[in-house]
Amino acid sequence: MALYVQKFGGTSVGSIERINAVADIVAKAKAEGHQVVVVSSAMSGETDRLINLAKEVQSPIDSREYSSMVSTGEQVAIALIAMALKARGLNAKSMLGHQVPITTSDDHKKARIQSVGKENINSLLESDVIPVIAGFQGVNAQGDVTTLGRGGSDTSAVAIAAALGADECQIYTDVDGVYTTDPRVVSRAKRLEQITFEEMLELASLGAKVLQIRSVEFAGKYNVPLRVLSSFNPGSGTLISYEGKPMEDALVSGIAFNRSEAKLTILGVPDTPGVAYQLLGPVSDAGIGIDMIIQNIAADGRTDFTFTVHRDEYQSAMELLQQIANKLGANEVVGDDHIVKISLVGVGMRSHAGIASTMFDVLGREGINIQMISTSEIKISVVVDEKYLELGVRTLHSAFGLDKEADEETDPL
Numbered sequence: 001m002a003l004y005v006q007k008f009g010g011t012s013v014g015s016i017e018r019i020n021a022v023a024d025i026v027a028k029a030k031a032e033g034h035q036v037v038v039v040s041s042a043m044s045g046e047t048d049r050l051i052n053l054a055k056e057v058q059s060p061i062d063s064r065e066y067s068s069m070v071s072t073g074e075q076v077a078i079a080l081i082a083m084a085l086k087a088r089g090l091n092a093k094s095m096l097g098h099q100v101p102i103t104t105s106d107d108h109k110k111a112r113i114q115s116v117g118k119e120n121i122n123s124l125l126e127s128d129v130i131p132v133i134a135g136f137q138g139v140n141a142q143g144d145v146t147t148l149g150r151g152g153s154d155t156s157a158v159a160i161a162a163a164l165g166a167d168e169c170q171i172y173t174d175v176d177g178v179y180t181t182d183p184r185v186v187s188r189a190k191r192l193e194q195i196t197f198e199e200m201l202e203l204a205s206l207g208a209k210v211l212q213i214r215s216v217e218f219a220g221k222y223n224v225p226l227r228v229l230s231s232f233n234p235g236s237g238t239l240i241s242y243e244g245k246p247m248e249d250a251l252v253s254g255i256a257f258n259r260s261e262a263k264l265t266i267l268g269v270p271d272t273p274g275v276a277y278q279l280l281g282p283v284s285d286a287g288i289g290i291d292m293i294i295q296n297i298a299a300d301g302r303t304d305f306t307f308t309v310h311r312d313e314y315q316s317a318m319e320l321l322q323q324i325a326n327k328l329g330a331n332e333v334v335g336d337d338h339i340v341k342i343s344l345v346g347v348g349m350r351s352h353a354g355i356a357s358t359m360f361d362v363l364g365r366e367g368i369n370i371q372m373i374s375t376s377e378i379k380i381s382v383v384v385d386e387k388y389l390e391l392g393v394r395t396l397h398s399a400f401g402l403d404k405e406a407d408e409e410t411d412p413l
Protein backbone atom coordinates (compact mmCIF):
# COMPACT_ATOMS: atom_id res chain seq x y z
CA MET A 1 0.00 0.00 0.00
CA ALA A 2 1.33 3.38 -0.97
CA LEU A 3 0.27 6.93 -0.16
CA TYR A 4 -0.21 9.13 -3.21
CA VAL A 5 -1.01 12.81 -3.47
CA GLN A 6 -2.89 13.21 -6.76
CA LYS A 7 -3.12 16.76 -8.09
CA PHE A 8 -5.48 17.66 -10.94
CA GLY A 9 -4.99 20.79 -13.05
CA GLY A 10 -7.62 23.05 -14.62
CA THR A 11 -8.27 21.12 -17.83
CA SER A 12 -8.46 17.88 -15.85
CA VAL A 13 -11.41 19.28 -13.88
CA GLY A 14 -12.74 21.53 -16.66
CA SER A 15 -16.20 19.94 -16.98
CA ILE A 16 -18.47 17.50 -15.14
CA GLU A 17 -17.28 14.81 -17.53
CA ARG A 18 -13.67 15.52 -16.50
CA ILE A 19 -14.58 15.64 -12.78
CA ASN A 20 -16.06 12.16 -13.23
CA ALA A 21 -12.88 11.01 -14.97
CA VAL A 22 -10.87 12.34 -12.00
CA ALA A 23 -13.09 10.43 -9.57
CA ASP A 24 -12.47 7.28 -11.63
CA ILE A 25 -8.68 7.75 -11.39
CA VAL A 26 -8.90 8.21 -7.61
CA ALA A 27 -11.30 5.25 -7.26
CA LYS A 28 -8.88 3.05 -9.21
CA ALA A 29 -5.97 3.86 -6.89
CA LYS A 30 -8.22 3.16 -3.89
CA ALA A 31 -9.34 -0.14 -5.41
CA GLU A 32 -5.66 -1.08 -5.76
CA GLY A 33 -5.36 -0.60 -1.99
CA HIS A 34 -3.57 2.78 -1.94
CA GLN A 35 -4.26 5.81 0.20
CA VAL A 36 -4.99 8.95 -1.77
CA VAL A 37 -5.03 12.66 -0.97
CA VAL A 38 -6.50 14.77 -3.78
CA VAL A 39 -5.45 18.35 -4.56
CA SER A 40 -7.28 20.31 -7.23
CA SER A 41 -6.99 23.55 -9.20
CA ALA A 42 -9.99 25.54 -10.37
CA MET A 43 -11.92 24.45 -13.46
CA SER A 44 -10.02 25.64 -16.56
CA GLY A 45 -10.50 29.31 -17.38
CA GLU A 46 -12.07 30.09 -14.00
CA THR A 47 -9.05 31.78 -12.39
CA ASP A 48 -8.57 33.97 -15.49
CA ARG A 49 -12.28 34.83 -15.47
CA LEU A 50 -12.12 35.93 -11.84
CA ILE A 51 -8.96 37.98 -12.34
CA ASN A 52 -10.57 39.76 -15.30
CA LEU A 53 -13.62 40.64 -13.19
CA ALA A 54 -11.37 42.15 -10.54
CA LYS A 55 -9.44 44.13 -13.19
CA GLU A 56 -12.69 45.78 -14.28
CA VAL A 57 -13.24 47.11 -10.79
CA GLN A 58 -9.88 48.26 -9.46
CA SER A 59 -6.35 48.95 -10.66
CA PRO A 60 -4.04 47.87 -9.15
CA ILE A 61 -6.18 45.20 -7.50
CA ASP A 62 -6.12 45.07 -3.71
CA SER A 63 -4.10 41.95 -3.00
CA ARG A 64 -6.13 40.77 0.00
CA GLU A 65 -9.37 40.91 -1.97
CA TYR A 66 -7.62 39.42 -5.01
CA SER A 67 -6.80 36.28 -3.06
CA SER A 68 -10.16 36.15 -1.37
CA MET A 69 -11.79 36.13 -4.77
CA VAL A 70 -9.54 34.12 -7.09
CA SER A 71 -9.22 31.32 -4.54
CA THR A 72 -12.93 30.53 -4.93
CA GLY A 73 -12.42 28.60 -8.18
CA GLU A 74 -10.70 25.81 -6.26
CA GLN A 75 -13.53 25.64 -3.72
CA VAL A 76 -16.01 24.75 -6.45
CA ALA A 77 -13.74 22.10 -7.97
CA ILE A 78 -12.98 20.28 -4.69
CA ALA A 79 -16.63 20.14 -3.68
CA LEU A 80 -17.56 18.68 -7.08
CA ILE A 81 -14.77 16.08 -6.84
CA ALA A 82 -15.85 15.11 -3.32
CA MET A 83 -19.42 14.69 -4.58
CA ALA A 84 -18.26 12.56 -7.53
CA LEU A 85 -16.28 10.34 -5.14
CA LYS A 86 -19.27 9.98 -2.81
CA ALA A 87 -21.43 9.10 -5.82
CA ARG A 88 -19.02 6.17 -6.34
CA GLY A 89 -19.57 4.96 -2.80
CA LEU A 90 -16.26 6.36 -1.49
CA ASN A 91 -15.90 8.57 1.57
CA ALA A 92 -14.49 12.00 0.77
CA LYS A 93 -14.30 15.45 2.31
CA SER A 94 -13.38 18.72 0.64
CA MET A 95 -10.99 20.98 2.57
CA LEU A 96 -10.02 24.62 2.08
CA GLY A 97 -6.55 25.89 2.89
CA HIS A 98 -7.51 27.13 6.35
CA GLN A 99 -9.20 23.84 7.21
CA VAL A 100 -6.01 21.82 6.63
CA PRO A 101 -4.44 24.30 7.66
CA ILE A 102 -1.85 25.35 5.08
CA THR A 103 -0.21 28.38 6.63
CA THR A 104 1.65 30.90 4.48
CA SER A 105 3.57 34.15 4.54
CA ASP A 106 1.65 37.43 4.33
CA ASP A 107 2.23 38.25 0.70
CA HIS A 108 -1.33 37.69 -0.52
CA LYS A 109 -0.72 37.13 -4.21
CA LYS A 110 2.54 35.18 -4.05
CA ALA A 111 2.46 33.69 -0.59
CA ARG A 112 5.00 31.07 0.48
CA ILE A 113 3.86 27.96 2.30
CA GLN A 114 5.18 27.86 5.87
CA SER A 115 3.52 24.73 7.21
CA VAL A 116 1.03 22.02 6.35
CA GLY A 117 -0.95 20.62 9.29
CA LYS A 118 -0.90 16.84 8.99
CA GLU A 119 -3.27 15.99 11.83
CA ASN A 120 -6.59 16.66 10.08
CA ILE A 121 -5.46 14.91 6.90
CA ASN A 122 -4.12 11.91 8.78
CA SER A 123 -7.25 11.49 10.85
CA LEU A 124 -9.36 11.50 7.65
CA LEU A 125 -7.04 8.92 6.09
CA GLU A 126 -7.28 6.75 9.20
CA SER A 127 -11.09 6.79 8.89
CA ASP A 128 -10.80 5.90 5.20
CA VAL A 129 -12.01 9.33 4.07
CA ILE A 130 -10.33 10.83 1.00
CA PRO A 131 -9.23 14.43 1.71
CA VAL A 132 -9.90 16.63 -1.35
CA ILE A 133 -7.85 19.76 -0.79
CA ALA A 134 -8.04 23.14 -2.53
CA GLY A 135 -4.78 23.92 -4.28
CA PHE A 136 -3.36 27.45 -4.77
CA GLN A 137 -4.57 28.76 -1.40
CA GLY A 138 -3.46 29.06 2.19
CA VAL A 139 -4.08 31.16 5.25
CA ASN A 140 -1.81 33.81 6.80
CA ALA A 141 -1.30 34.68 10.47
CA GLN A 142 -4.25 37.12 10.32
CA GLY A 143 -6.57 34.36 9.13
CA ASP A 144 -6.82 35.86 5.64
CA VAL A 145 -6.92 33.74 2.51
CA THR A 146 -3.68 33.91 0.54
CA THR A 147 -2.78 32.52 -2.89
CA LEU A 148 0.47 31.02 -4.11
CA GLY A 149 0.90 32.63 -7.54
CA ARG A 150 -0.30 31.29 -10.91
CA GLY A 151 0.10 27.55 -11.23
CA GLY A 152 0.38 27.35 -7.42
CA SER A 153 -1.67 24.17 -7.01
CA ASP A 154 1.40 22.19 -8.06
CA THR A 155 3.20 23.65 -5.05
CA SER A 156 0.26 22.92 -2.73
CA ALA A 157 0.37 19.27 -3.82
CA VAL A 158 4.12 18.91 -3.32
CA ALA A 159 4.01 20.62 0.09
CA ILE A 160 1.24 18.27 1.22
CA ALA A 161 3.14 15.25 -0.15
CA ALA A 162 6.29 16.39 1.68
CA ALA A 163 4.45 16.92 4.98
CA LEU A 164 2.78 13.51 4.79
CA GLY A 165 5.89 11.70 3.55
CA ALA A 166 3.87 10.47 0.54
CA ASP A 167 5.41 7.84 -1.72
CA GLU A 168 4.77 9.96 -4.80
CA CYS A 169 3.21 13.27 -5.77
CA GLN A 170 1.33 12.71 -9.02
CA ILE A 171 0.59 15.80 -11.11
CA TYR A 172 -2.25 14.97 -13.50
CA THR A 173 -2.51 17.38 -16.41
CA ASP A 174 -3.49 17.57 -20.08
CA VAL A 175 -0.24 16.12 -21.50
CA ASP A 176 1.08 12.67 -20.66
CA GLY A 177 4.40 13.76 -19.21
CA VAL A 178 7.28 16.19 -19.50
CA TYR A 179 8.44 16.51 -23.10
CA THR A 180 11.68 17.61 -24.70
CA THR A 181 9.79 20.84 -25.39
CA ASP A 182 6.16 22.00 -25.31
CA PRO A 183 4.38 19.39 -27.48
CA ARG A 184 1.85 22.06 -28.47
CA VAL A 185 4.62 23.92 -30.31
CA VAL A 186 6.74 21.02 -31.59
CA SER A 187 4.66 18.01 -32.60
CA ARG A 188 7.81 15.88 -32.77
CA ALA A 189 8.69 16.53 -29.12
CA LYS A 190 9.50 13.32 -27.20
CA ARG A 191 8.18 12.33 -23.79
CA LEU A 192 10.93 11.89 -21.20
CA GLU A 193 10.65 8.73 -19.06
CA GLN A 194 12.52 10.50 -16.30
CA ILE A 195 14.34 13.73 -15.61
CA THR A 196 16.36 15.10 -12.68
CA PHE A 197 15.05 17.80 -10.33
CA GLU A 198 17.91 20.00 -11.48
CA GLU A 199 16.94 19.84 -15.16
CA MET A 200 13.23 20.18 -14.42
CA LEU A 201 13.94 23.24 -12.30
CA GLU A 202 15.79 24.87 -15.19
CA LEU A 203 13.03 23.98 -17.67
CA ALA A 204 10.35 25.37 -15.33
CA SER A 205 12.37 28.52 -14.55
CA LEU A 206 12.95 29.13 -18.25
CA GLY A 207 9.27 28.98 -19.15
CA ALA A 208 8.01 25.35 -19.38
CA LYS A 209 4.83 25.94 -17.44
CA VAL A 210 4.01 22.25 -16.97
CA LEU A 211 5.11 22.60 -13.32
CA GLN A 212 5.26 25.72 -11.15
CA ILE A 213 8.94 26.49 -10.39
CA ARG A 214 8.40 26.48 -6.66
CA SER A 215 6.85 23.01 -6.73
CA VAL A 216 10.03 21.63 -8.28
CA GLU A 217 12.22 23.47 -5.76
CA PHE A 218 10.14 22.06 -2.93
CA ALA A 219 10.14 18.53 -4.32
CA GLY A 220 13.92 18.64 -4.68
CA LYS A 221 14.42 20.07 -1.20
CA TYR A 222 12.26 17.45 0.51
CA ASN A 223 13.07 14.69 -1.98
CA VAL A 224 9.46 14.05 -2.99
CA PRO A 225 9.30 11.91 -6.14
CA LEU A 226 7.15 13.83 -8.62
CA ARG A 227 5.35 12.26 -11.56
CA VAL A 228 3.64 14.17 -14.36
CA LEU A 229 0.80 12.19 -15.96
CA SER A 230 -2.24 12.70 -18.17
CA SER A 231 -5.73 12.56 -16.66
CA PHE A 232 -6.99 11.89 -20.21
CA ASN A 233 -4.87 8.87 -21.18
CA PRO A 234 -3.36 6.16 -19.01
CA GLY A 235 0.44 5.85 -18.93
CA SER A 236 3.47 6.04 -16.69
CA GLY A 237 4.19 9.72 -17.42
CA THR A 238 7.51 11.28 -16.44
CA LEU A 239 9.23 10.69 -13.11
CA ILE A 240 11.21 13.62 -11.71
CA SER A 241 13.67 12.57 -9.00
CA TYR A 242 17.34 12.66 -8.03
CA GLU A 243 17.93 9.28 -9.58
CA GLY A 244 16.76 10.30 -13.05
CA LYS A 245 19.62 9.79 -15.45
CA PRO A 246 20.08 12.30 -18.21
CA MET A 247 18.12 11.01 -21.17
CA GLU A 248 20.25 8.67 -23.30
CA ASP A 249 23.24 10.78 -22.31
CA ALA A 250 21.79 13.53 -24.46
CA LEU A 251 23.75 16.77 -24.32
CA VAL A 252 20.54 18.74 -24.47
CA SER A 253 17.57 17.25 -22.56
CA GLY A 254 15.00 19.87 -23.35
CA ILE A 255 14.17 23.24 -24.83
CA ALA A 256 12.16 25.81 -22.90
CA PHE A 257 10.86 29.15 -24.05
CA ASN A 258 9.32 32.18 -22.44
CA ARG A 259 6.89 34.38 -24.33
CA SER A 260 6.49 36.91 -21.55
CA GLU A 261 9.78 38.76 -21.83
CA ALA A 262 10.44 42.38 -22.69
CA LYS A 263 13.75 44.21 -22.95
CA LEU A 264 14.84 47.71 -22.05
CA THR A 265 18.05 49.50 -23.00
CA ILE A 266 19.49 52.66 -21.53
CA LEU A 267 22.00 54.21 -23.90
CA GLY A 268 24.97 56.42 -23.10
CA VAL A 269 25.09 56.17 -19.31
CA PRO A 270 28.18 57.77 -17.73
CA ASP A 271 30.42 54.79 -16.92
CA THR A 272 31.26 55.36 -13.26
CA PRO A 273 31.52 52.99 -10.27
CA GLY A 274 28.10 52.23 -8.82
CA VAL A 275 26.20 52.99 -12.01
CA ALA A 276 24.75 49.47 -12.31
CA TYR A 277 23.28 49.84 -8.86
CA GLN A 278 21.95 53.33 -9.57
CA LEU A 279 20.13 51.91 -12.60
CA LEU A 280 18.93 48.55 -11.45
CA GLY A 281 18.52 49.19 -7.71
CA PRO A 282 15.37 51.33 -8.14
CA VAL A 283 13.95 48.77 -10.59
CA SER A 284 14.25 45.93 -8.06
CA ASP A 285 13.07 48.22 -5.26
CA ALA A 286 9.89 48.74 -7.26
CA GLY A 287 9.34 44.97 -7.14
CA ILE A 288 10.17 44.49 -10.83
CA GLY A 289 12.05 41.25 -11.40
CA ILE A 290 15.08 41.52 -13.70
CA ASP A 291 16.15 38.52 -15.74
CA MET A 292 19.07 38.90 -18.16
CA ILE A 293 21.48 41.86 -17.92
CA ILE A 294 24.08 43.02 -20.43
CA GLN A 295 26.52 45.90 -20.02
CA ASN A 296 28.47 46.95 -23.07
CA ILE A 297 32.12 47.95 -23.11
CA ALA A 298 32.37 51.65 -22.46
CA ALA A 299 33.44 54.08 -25.13
CA ASP A 300 34.05 57.79 -24.49
CA GLY A 301 33.29 57.24 -20.81
CA ARG A 302 29.73 56.14 -21.58
CA THR A 303 28.15 52.70 -21.67
CA ASP A 304 24.85 50.94 -22.54
CA PHE A 305 22.83 48.58 -20.36
CA THR A 306 20.18 46.16 -21.56
CA PHE A 307 18.04 44.01 -19.32
CA THR A 308 14.85 41.97 -19.55
CA VAL A 309 11.73 42.04 -17.38
CA HIS A 310 8.33 40.33 -17.43
CA ARG A 311 6.15 41.77 -20.19
CA ASP A 312 3.47 42.76 -17.67
CA GLU A 313 6.02 45.04 -16.02
CA TYR A 314 7.39 46.57 -19.22
CA GLN A 315 5.45 49.85 -19.00
CA SER A 316 6.27 50.51 -15.36
CA ALA A 317 9.94 49.57 -15.90
CA MET A 318 10.06 51.94 -18.89
CA GLU A 319 8.64 54.87 -16.92
CA LEU A 320 11.04 54.24 -14.08
CA LEU A 321 14.04 53.94 -16.38
CA GLN A 322 13.19 57.20 -18.10
CA GLN A 323 13.29 58.98 -14.74
CA ILE A 324 16.61 57.33 -13.93
CA ALA A 325 18.01 58.24 -17.36
CA ASN A 326 17.17 61.91 -16.76
CA LYS A 327 18.77 61.83 -13.35
CA LEU A 328 21.99 60.19 -14.57
CA GLY A 329 22.20 62.23 -17.76
CA ALA A 330 21.97 59.20 -20.05
CA ASN A 331 21.31 59.70 -23.74
CA GLU A 332 18.17 57.63 -24.37
CA VAL A 333 15.95 54.74 -23.26
CA VAL A 334 14.62 52.26 -25.82
CA GLY A 335 12.69 49.02 -25.41
CA ASP A 336 10.96 46.12 -27.12
CA ASP A 337 8.15 44.00 -25.72
CA HIS A 338 7.98 41.65 -28.70
CA ILE A 339 10.84 39.40 -27.75
CA VAL A 340 11.03 35.82 -26.48
CA LYS A 341 13.67 33.77 -24.75
CA ILE A 342 14.60 30.30 -26.00
CA SER A 343 16.77 28.08 -23.79
CA LEU A 344 18.56 24.77 -24.17
CA VAL A 345 18.80 22.74 -20.94
CA GLY A 346 20.82 19.65 -20.13
CA VAL A 347 23.21 18.37 -17.48
CA GLY A 348 25.19 16.90 -20.38
CA MET A 349 26.26 20.45 -21.28
CA ARG A 350 28.58 20.59 -18.29
CA SER A 351 31.19 18.46 -19.93
CA HIS A 352 30.70 19.51 -23.54
CA ALA A 353 31.88 22.65 -25.20
CA GLY A 354 30.46 23.58 -28.55
CA ILE A 355 26.75 23.46 -27.76
CA ALA A 356 26.50 27.24 -27.74
CA SER A 357 28.26 27.59 -31.08
CA THR A 358 26.03 24.94 -32.65
CA MET A 359 23.00 26.80 -31.32
CA PHE A 360 24.16 30.12 -32.78
CA ASP A 361 25.04 28.49 -36.10
CA VAL A 362 21.62 26.81 -36.38
CA LEU A 363 19.76 30.04 -35.62
CA GLY A 364 21.98 32.06 -37.96
CA ARG A 365 21.29 29.70 -40.87
CA GLU A 366 17.57 30.28 -40.39
CA GLY A 367 18.12 34.03 -40.50
CA ILE A 368 17.19 34.42 -36.83
CA ASN A 369 19.02 37.32 -35.23
CA ILE A 370 20.16 36.77 -31.63
CA GLN A 371 19.65 39.88 -29.49
CA MET A 372 20.95 38.67 -26.13
CA ILE A 373 22.75 35.58 -24.81
CA SER A 374 23.17 34.18 -21.34
CA THR A 375 24.70 30.94 -20.19
CA SER A 376 25.09 28.93 -17.02
CA GLU A 377 26.40 25.45 -16.28
CA ILE A 378 23.43 23.53 -17.66
CA LYS A 379 21.64 26.04 -19.88
CA ILE A 380 22.07 28.50 -22.74
CA SER A 381 19.44 31.14 -23.40
CA VAL A 382 19.01 33.51 -26.31
CA VAL A 383 16.58 36.37 -26.82
CA VAL A 384 15.07 36.68 -30.30
CA ASP A 385 12.15 38.45 -31.96
CA GLU A 386 8.88 36.76 -31.01
CA LYS A 387 8.06 36.03 -34.65
CA TYR A 388 10.89 33.47 -34.67
CA LEU A 389 9.74 31.50 -31.64
CA GLU A 390 8.20 28.49 -33.36
CA LEU A 391 10.82 28.34 -36.11
CA GLY A 392 13.69 28.69 -33.63
CA VAL A 393 12.42 26.04 -31.21
CA ARG A 394 11.58 23.56 -33.98
CA THR A 395 14.90 24.00 -35.73
CA LEU A 396 16.92 23.63 -32.53
CA HIS A 397 14.85 20.61 -31.52
CA SER A 398 15.83 18.84 -34.75
CA ALA A 399 19.42 20.04 -34.74
CA PHE A 400 20.04 18.61 -31.27
CA GLY A 401 18.56 15.25 -32.20
CA LEU A 402 15.47 15.56 -29.98
CA ASP A 403 12.80 14.85 -32.63
CA LYS A 404 10.95 11.57 -32.22
CA GLU A 405 10.89 9.17 -35.14
CA ALA A 406 7.70 9.09 -37.18
CA ASP A 407 6.77 5.65 -35.78
CA GLU A 408 7.49 6.51 -32.12
CA GLU A 409 4.79 7.03 -29.51
CA THR A 410 1.29 8.37 -29.79
CA ASP A 411 -0.17 11.84 -29.59
CA PRO A 412 0.60 13.47 -26.21
CA LEU A 413 -2.57 15.54 -26.10
Ligand code: ADP
Pocket (backbone or CB within 6 Å): 008, 009, 010, 011, 012, 041, 151, 172, 173, 174, 175, 177, 178, 179, 180, 181, 182, 183, 184, 203, 207, 208, 209, 210, 211, 254
Ligand atom coordinates in the same frame (compact mmCIF):
# COMPACT_ATOMS: atom_id res chain seq x y z
P1 ADP B 1 -2.58 22.33 -15.54
O1 ADP B 1 -3.79 23.16 -15.81
O2 ADP B 1 -2.87 20.87 -15.51
O3 ADP B 1 -1.79 22.79 -14.35
P2 ADP B 1 -0.69 23.66 -17.31
O4 ADP B 1 -1.34 24.33 -18.47
O5 ADP B 1 -0.27 24.49 -16.16
O6 ADP B 1 -1.65 22.48 -16.82
O7 ADP B 1 0.59 22.82 -17.80
C1 ADP B 1 0.45 21.88 -18.83
C2 ADP B 1 0.93 22.48 -20.16
O8 ADP B 1 2.33 22.74 -20.09
C3 ADP B 1 0.79 21.57 -21.36
O9 ADP B 1 -0.49 21.64 -21.91
C4 ADP B 1 1.89 22.06 -22.30
O10 ADP B 1 1.37 22.88 -23.33
C5 ADP B 1 2.77 22.93 -21.42
N1 ADP B 1 4.20 22.59 -21.51
C6 ADP B 1 5.21 23.50 -21.69
N2 ADP B 1 6.38 22.89 -21.77
C7 ADP B 1 6.17 21.57 -21.63
C8 ADP B 1 7.02 20.42 -21.63
N3 ADP B 1 8.35 20.52 -21.78
N4 ADP B 1 6.45 19.20 -21.47
C9 ADP B 1 5.12 19.08 -21.31
N5 ADP B 1 4.26 20.15 -21.31
C10 ADP B 1 4.76 21.37 -21.47
Ligand code: ASP
Pocket (backbone or CB within 6 Å): 009, 010, 041, 042, 047, 048, 073, 135, 136, 149, 150, 151, 152, 153, 154
Ligand atom coordinates in the same frame (compact mmCIF):
# COMPACT_ATOMS: atom_id res chain seq x y z
N1 ASP C 1 -6.04 27.99 -10.48
C1 ASP C 1 -4.76 28.59 -10.27
C2 ASP C 1 -4.24 29.18 -11.58
O1 ASP C 1 -4.91 29.12 -12.58
C3 ASP C 1 -3.76 27.65 -9.68
C4 ASP C 1 -3.38 26.46 -10.53
O2 ASP C 1 -4.06 26.19 -11.53
O3 ASP C 1 -2.40 25.80 -10.21
O4 ASP C 1 -3.17 29.71 -11.61
Ligand code: MG
Pocket (backbone or CB within 6 Å): 009, 151, 154, 209, 210, 211, 212
Ligand atom coordinates in the same frame (compact mmCIF):
# COMPACT_ATOMS: atom_id res chain seq x y z
MG1 MG D 1 -0.36 24.30 -14.06
